[in-house]
Amino acid sequence: MSTGTTDQVLHDCRDAYAATLIELAQADPRVVAVVNDSVGSSKLGEFRNRFPDRLINVGIAEQDMVGVAAGLANGGKIPFVSAASCFLTARALEQIKVDAAYSNHNLKLCGMSPGMAYGELGPTHHSIEDLAWLRAIPNLTVIVPSDPDETAQAIRWAASHPGPVFVRVSRMGVPEVNPTGYRFEAGRAALLRDGTDVTIIANGTVVAPALDAAHDLADLGIQARVLSMPTVKPLDVDAVVAAARETGAIVTVEEALTTGGLGGAVAETVVQHHPVPVRFVGVPDVFAPTGSARWLLEHFRISPGGIVDAARLALGR
Amino acid sequence: MSAGPIAAPGTTSTATSTATSTAVADAAGTSLPVLGRIDVEAGREAIVAHIRDGARLIRRRDIAMIHSAGLGHVGGEFSVIDVLATLYLHVLDISADRLDDPERDRLILSKGHAAGALYATLAAAGLLDPAALDTFMQPLSKLNGHPDRKKVPGVEANTGPLGHGLPIAVGTALAGKLDGSRRRTFVVLGDGELQEGSNWEALMAGAHHRLEHLTAIVDRNRLQQGARVAETNDLESLAEKTRAFGWHTLEVDGHDHGALLDVLTRTPVAGKPTFVIAHTVKGHPVSFMSDNVAWHHKVPDADQVAAALAELETP
Numbered sequence: 001m002s003t004g005t006t007d008q009v010l011h012d013c014r015d016a017y018a019a020t021l022i023e024l025a026q027a028d029p030r031v032v033a034v035v036n037d038s039v040g041s042s043k044l045g046e047f048r049n050r051f052p053d054r055l056i057n058v059g060i061a062e063q064d065m066v067g068v069a070a071g072l073a074n075g076g077k078i079p080f081v082s083a084a085s086c087f088l089t090a091r092a093l094e095q096i097k098v099d100a101a102y103s104n105h106n107l108k109l110c111g112m113s114p115g116m117a118y119g120e121l122g123p124t125h126h127s128i129e130d131l132a133w134l135r136a137i138p139n140l141t142v143i144v145p146s147d148p149d150e151t152a153q154a155i156r157w158a159a160s161h162p163g164p165v166f167v168r169v170s171r172m173g174v175p176e177v178n179p180t181g182y183r184f185e186a187g188r189a190a191l192l193r194d195g196t197d198v199t200i201i202a203n204g205t206v207v208a209p210a211l212d213a214a215h216d217l218a219d220l221g222i223q224a225r226v227l228s229m230p231t232v233k234p235l236d237v238d239a240v241v242a243a244a245r246e247t248g249a250i251v252t253v254e255e256a257l258t259t260g261g262l263g264g265a266v267a268e269t270v271v272q273h274h275p276v277p278v279r280f281v282g283v284p285d286v287f288a289p290t291g292s293a294r295w296l297l298e299h300f301r302i303s304p305g306g307i308v309d310a311a312r313l314a315l316g317r
Numbered sequence: 318m319s320a321g322p323i324a325a326p327g328t329t330s331t332a333t334s335t336a337t338s339t340a341v342a343d344a345a346g347t348s349l350p351v352l353g354r355i356d357v358e359a360g361r362e363a364i365v366a367h368i369r370d371g372a373r374l375i376r377r378r379d380i381a382m383i384h385s386a387g388l389g390h391v392g393g394e395f396s397v398i399d400v401l402a403t404l405y406l407h408v409l410d411i412s413a414d415r416l417d418d419p420e421r422d423r424l425i426l427s428k429g430h431a432a433g434a435l436y437a438t439l440a441a442a443g444l445l446d447p448a449a450l451d452t453f454m455q456p457l458s459k460l461n462g463h464p465d466r467k468k469v470p471g472v473e474a475n476t477g478p479l480g481h482g483l484p485i486a487v488g489t490a491l492a493g494k495l496d497g498s499r500r501r502t503f504v505v506l507g508d509g510e511l512q513e514g515s516n517w518e519a520l521m522a523g524a525h526h527r528l529e530h531l532t533a534i535v536d537r538n539r540l541q542q543g544a545r546v547a548e549t550n551d552l553e554s555l556a557e558k559t560r561a562f563g564w565h566t567l568e569v570d571g572h573d574h575g576a577l578l579d580v581l582t583r584t585p586v587a588g589k590p591t592f593v594i595a596h597t598v599k600g601h602p603v604s605f606m607s608d609n610v611a612w613h614h615k616v617p618d619a620d621q622v623a624a625a626l627a628e629l630e631t632p
Binding site: 032053054056058059061063064065066067068069070071072073074075076077079094095098099102103104 | 419423465466467473474475476477478480481483484485486487488489490491492493495496502514515518519521522525526
């Protein structure tokens, strides 16, 4: 098991999200929040206290929520839709496709507590399909930040970008994984550790176990590169191709279905540009059982041990 | 106003029109003049006459467009053209040079399958080059079978899947309210479309937020694609339902231009959005199309176009 390469103080990225949204709202009167009775679950209580008129609660009505956000954008606002990712992306998928992406409305979709954050609540509340669904929609940027700082930077970028953006905002405690002074760039991977034998590409809550796995692989004499890939769409094709060319094997790690999400995106790129062995760490094509988020990550071996094994399989040793 | 062409650049020949359809259009005189928006100073009688003749000319152009494209939704377009003409030829505070003005009025056509009627109306209002109408649904045309705001000036939202327009209109009106603006938002809905639950989510939200500058207009033609609405999933009593949802509900003859004008220019009721049930007839006023479910998206042949145009010869 890992000795740990990351700071172990755990943070809820929703705190960084909420603080950043307040900062943006103070600076720009166009910024509004749109929720489906999800003030508490989005940690927007303080936002509501400060900007009561700019916290629009449509009630438990996700289709209306995204449509209203599109209309607010049409009216010159910059709406941040904040709702549990499972309901936002599934119930309002056609509104995301048509009202946000196809219409090119300037609205931001912030999927709270994605992946298996609501582990015990079961597959209805898991959001492991969201990346596959949303990655299939043209003109939509899809971002999966890994820690509070990257969440804050991604939200600031989304506010400045004139078009539809989806950002996953994790509730599961995560350590700071990016170095001091890290600058998030949409569409760009971040090199967190260099290596020559295999590349681990991860995002979101599972960048930390990827770093731990690289540490463990080094003990086995395998030098792993770790790329953080916060932007699933558009993918940093250059970084993926360079990883394939320079390290010869790739492992993807995500808190999502491996079909269609980060793993799918990386595999599509590798196959077309520089075929090398690729292994996927994530949830296979099943509904996850009930269990805590941490238990589920271990259950699906989205863990340092699982990543080490996947790397060894990719390398054939 | 004469039935013949007044000024119709580009309506007689383009690379994408078929010889047959162009011949039909030419022979029948379906060219569409730019009528423009008539100002309130003209007086009610002149405004109503302007809208009435505009609606007739829009129908003539629309049926030729549908025949030419070999696709379209003539029934639901003819039922809603009087509403669209009333809005674009007078009610809406918009103009070609102000389509990006934050203070413009908005119209969202939620029943996006009536795109042909919308395009012809935008052209009549001077918001879209009439020459573009010849490209309706041709390859790479900006005039898609359902409207695209990125390609067509004056289109506020991309619609087509039903149940999207009313939530968007609620958001647009809410933005206006947050800005303290008096600009108005209109959304035109089909009646069958109200079977989509998202509309009822938005009806609640519109009333909850007291969006008095929001007006929803339902094209109550009582037919949907496959059958009568009442036989499919009945809406009645629609007026009572919408009143119960907190809207100020009005009913109007959706083909009476004077009545539409009066309803759509009324001062809003304080604190309540307005819901207008425009009673219409699908395919109106063409005798063989009227109230006939077969004409939801049937494409008229040349003889049927000629017969329809004959009925649309005079105001």
